[in-house]
Amino acid sequence: MTRRHLTRREFLKASMSMAALAGGAMAIGACTPVSPAQPAAPAAPAAAAPAAAESVEIVMWNHPTFADTEAETKFWDNIAQKFHAQNPNATLRVEWVPWDQAFSKMSAAVASGQVPDFTQSGAEQSIVFAAQGEVEPVNEIYEAIGVDNFDQLIKYYNYQGNYYGVPYLHGSEIFFYRKDLLEKAGYAEPPKTWEEWLEAALKVQAENEGVYGVGIDWSKGNSTQQIFICFMWGAGGVMLNEEGKVAIDSPENAQALQFYTDLGLKHNLLPEGVTALSQYVTTATPLDQMYGNGQLFSTIRFVTNAQALQSQFPEVYAQSGFAMVPAGPSGHSGAFANANPMWILKRSPNREVVKDFLRFYMQPDNLRDLTEASGWLSGIKGITTKFDNEEWFKANVDMVPWAVRVGWIYGPHPKNGTAEEAFLLGQMVQEVVVNKKSVAESLAIYQKKYEEIYNA
Amino acid sequence: MAHTALAGPQSKRQSPLLSFSTLFPYLLLLPATLLIVSLIVYPLATGLFISVTDRSLVSMRMNIVGLRNYIRLWQDPVFLEALKNSVIWTIYTVGAQLLIGLPLALLLNARIRGRGAFRTLLLMPWTMPTIVVGIIFTWLYHPVVGYLNYVGHLLGLPKIMFLADVNLALWSTGVPVIWRGLPFVMLLLLAALQGIDRELYDAAAVDGATPWQQFWSLTLPLLVPTLRVLILMEVIWMFNLFDMVWILTKGGPGNATQLLATYAYYKAFFEFDLGYASAIGAVIFVLMIVFSLLFVRVSTRQV
Numbered sequence: 001m002t003r004r005h006l007t008r009r010e011f012l013k014a015s016m017s018m019a020a021l022a023g024g025a026m027a028i029g030a031c032t033p034v035s036p037a038q039p040a041a042p043a044a045p046a047a048a049a050p051a052a053a054e055s056v057e058i059v060m061w062n063h064p065t066f067a068d069t070e071a072e073t074k075f076w077d078n079i080a081q082k083f084h085a086q087n088p089n090a091t092l093r094v095e096w097v098p099w100d101q102a103f104s105k106m107s108a109a110v111a112s113g114q115v116p117d118f119t120q121s122g123a124e125q126s127i128v129f130a131a132q133g134e135v136e137p138v139n140e141i142y143e144a145i146g147v148d149n150f151d152q153l154i155k156y157y158n159y160q161g162n163y164y165g166v167p168y169l170h171g172s173e174i175f176f177y178r179k180d181l182l183e184k185a186g187y188a189e190p191p192k193t194w195e196e197w198l199e200a201a202l203k204v205q206a207e208n209e210g211v212y213g214v215g216i217d218w219s220k221g222n223s224t225q226q227i228f229i230c231f232m233w234g235a236g237g238v239m240l241n242e243e244g245k246v247a248i249d250s251p252e253n254a255q256a257l258q259f260y261t262d263l264g265l266k267h268n269l270l271p272e273g274v275t276a277l278s279q280y281v282t283t284a285t286p287l288d289q290m291y292g293n294g295q296l297f298s299t300i301r302f303v304t305n306a307q308a309l310q311s312q313f314p315e316v317y318a319q320s321g322f323a324m325v326p327a328g329p330s331g332h333s334g335a336f337a338n339a340n341p342m343w344i345l346k347r348s349p350n351r352e353v354v355k356d357f358l359r360f361y362m363q364p365d366n367l368r369d370l371t372e373a374s375g376w377l378s379g380i381k382g383i384t385t386k387f388d389n390e391e392w393f394k395a396n397v398d399m400v401p402w403a404v405r406v407g408w409i410y411g412p413h414p415k416n417g418t419a420e421e422a423f424l425l426g427q428m429v430q431e432v433v434v435n436k437k438s439v440a441e442s443l444a445i446y447q448k449k450y451e452e453i454y455n456a
Numbered sequence: 457m458a459h460t461a462l463a464g465p466q467s468k469r470q471s472p473l474l475s476f477s478t479l480f481p482y483l484l485l486l487p488a489t490l491l492i493v494s495l496i497v498y499p500l501a502t503g504l505f506i507s508v509t510d511r512s513l514v515s516m517r518m519n520i521v522g523l524r525n526y527i528r529l530w531q532d533p534v535f536l537e538a539l540k541n542s543v544i545w546t547i548y549t550v551g552a553q554l555l556i557g558l559p560l561a562l563l564l565n566a567r568i569r570g571r572g573a574f575r576t577l578l579l580m581p582w583t584m585p586t587i588v589v590g591i592i593f594t595w596l597y598h599p600v601v602g603y604l605n606y607v608g609h610l611l612g613l614p615k616i617m618f619l620a621d622v623n624l625a626l627w628s629t630g631v632p633v634i635w636r637g638l639p640f641v642m643l644l645l646l647a648a649l650q651g652i653d654r655e656l657y658d659a660a661a662v663d664g665a666t667p668w669q670q671f672w673s674l675t676l677p678l679l680v681p682t683l684r685v686l687i688l689m690e691v692i693w694m695f696n697l698f699d700m701v702w703i704l705t706k707g708g709p710g711n712a713t714q715l716l717a718t719y720a721y722y723k724a725f726f727e728f729d730l731g732y733a734s735a736i737g738a739v740i741f742v743l744m745i746v747f748s749l750l751f752v753r754v755s756t757r758q759v
Binding site for chain 1: 707
């Protein structure tokens with residue numbers, strides 16, 4: 001019996017049938033709408049069925065900003081439920097994006113057009129996209145509340161006469177110190193200047209084995225940048241001068257860099273391994289852990305870390321004091337501000353609903369909830385909370401006038417976001433402490449690098 | 457009688473270029489070709505194009521700037537340091553994996569008790585995700601709470617800054633990479649060893665060859681084809697390595713562990729300079745192509 005082979009004609013007929021079938025399936029698939037973003041943990045309640053034709057879901061890209069992430073998730077779940085209760089036709093869905101992906105993910109989203117409705121971020125990022133025309137101005141919200149009712153950090157949201165975000169949370173770094181060790185060393189008050197701080201730290205370290213005088217960061221990333229800014233501004237140094245020109249290489253910044261690096265190189269006040277302590281994300285949890293474990297006399301941390309200290313290391317918290325960051329040669333204190341706006345993407349079809357949400361968020365009860373859940377300020381003056389008499393909270397309020405963002409006295413600049421994300425200040429510190437360059441050499445190198453960014 | 461007509465009388469009447477028999481093989485190759493073009497050729501060509509522009513990840517800017525990025529590379533001390541580090545890193549990690557992997561493969565090839573259990577144990581690092589290994593070693597190396605320094609303290613040794621000391625960081629970062637990569641090297645060499653006829657060893661023993669002589673004159677030459685492939689693959693992988701270094705040090709302290717891959721990533725996603733980052737990527741690509749061609753040529757030359 002001969003074996004029947006497939007003829008060319010039969011093969012082609014079968015192939016064309018299969019290709020037609022596959023093409024049809026793909027065409028059907030292409031017609032099916034696909035959601036632009038995969039939801040993470042939805043914050044909206046599933047309870048009430050919205051009015052079918054009018055219900056709107058607004059999507060927020062959020063980034064963890066509380067020291068206690070569980071408290072942060074609960075806060076946002078609660079906000080979403082309350083918003084939906086007040087606005088039955090609108091629901092809020094929060095998608096959590098890690099900080100180290102925030103800028104690059106938003107850049108890619110804007111480039112592709114697949115943007116969320118709104119987000120929160122550092123002030124610099126919002127201005128980067130505002131300068132490209134991608135952010136919705138929210139002047140009417142400020143007019144309704146009254147600009148004078150906000151604290152001064154809203155200046156970082158004002159670009160070319162328009163406000164491009166409303167405060168999500170505000171706050172500052174503050175000075176943490178061990179009261180018990182300070183008193184043991186014979187000091188009744190926390191140090192108010194760099195000199196007093198150095199003197200106290202040296203004495204405490206000498207008298208207490210296993211305790212390092214100062215907890216700061218020397219690694220390459222964001223943590224070092226944020227802490228070092230305290231010293232720059234305390235010395236009177238800036239990143240951009242009043243004309244918007246890069247002013248890294250200045251006598252004031254030289255003083256700051258010298259003092260910052262001398263704390264370890266000359267005075268041996270820092271714990272081992274600070275050059276690799278943390279990386280590009282503002283985790284700096286090693287500093288929090290070391291302070292909580294009683295290995296540090298003093299450190300500079302954000303106010304939300306004080307709240308975390310209370311819950312995670314209550315014994316050390318009870319022994320701790322909180323104050324303004326010691327003042328530098330300028331005569332004033334300095335700190336890095338947390339000024340995070342919520343800002344609306346212009347491409348969002350739900351801009352008006354998001355504005356409704358922002359007005360809802362700015363209600364005093366919600367702002368009180370924010371502070372009591374996180375320790376951060378809300379950006380609105382006069383909101384009373386259960387923390388009003390806490391030392392760390394008062395230190396935070398006192399620090400705000402001296403807290404700055406990238407760009408400083410010049411204010412918002414479209415390149416501030418890129419300058420911030422490059423984390424060059426941490427690298428500038430490492431030029432001295434790792435690569436053994438002089439302060440002058442390091443400042444000259446990074447003056448040039450910053451100029452490349454701002455002039456690009 | 458039915459038959460498949462790949463070439464028949466009708467083909468003589470058609471142009472050779474358009475005949476079905478000429479086109480049919482290419483049609484069959486088309487899906488694979490499209491896949492390769494879309495996943496390899498297109499991204500490669502796009503990357504090379506971006507390397508001659510000033511493309512930023514943040515703005516919509518993209519102007520052709522010619523060879524400006526490449527000229528900047530050779531004037532950039534960080535790039536030069538990353539290049540030097542990448543070469544040292546590659547020699548170190550590939551060398552260590554081969555020098556440790558080969559004896560282990562020889563041991564596992566021997567008829568020892570519990571050989572199966574040893575093989576399973578030695579394969580385990582390979583099954584662990586890179587991030588898990590990275591986090592484990594980050595904590596092992598920690599100067600204050602790390603286990604290695606704890607044991608050192610018990611033995612009266614001074615504290616070692618594994619990842620914070622510029623002279624140690626590169627070598628310390630290589631250890632988890634070597635540890636995780638060893639099983640693959642060992643497995644490949646073991647497979648090659650098991651393909652060697654045992655009668656050759658019996659004959660060598662009868663001729664009075666010592667174990668070392670058997671290894672040098674018999675085992676090693678027969679492993680050369682496998683070693684050739686292994687070295688080529690390992691060099692390309694290690695030279696391109698990004699993940700473990702990024703997890704442990706992100707190129708620091710200073711630029712002590714900065715490799716070309718980590719520097720390209722930093723330039724693209726922290727300074728948003730895609731043009732410059734693509735130029736670094738192009739340099740990596742060209743270096744690996746040149747190495748591959750030279751290596752294959754030299755290693756396959758008939759002596």
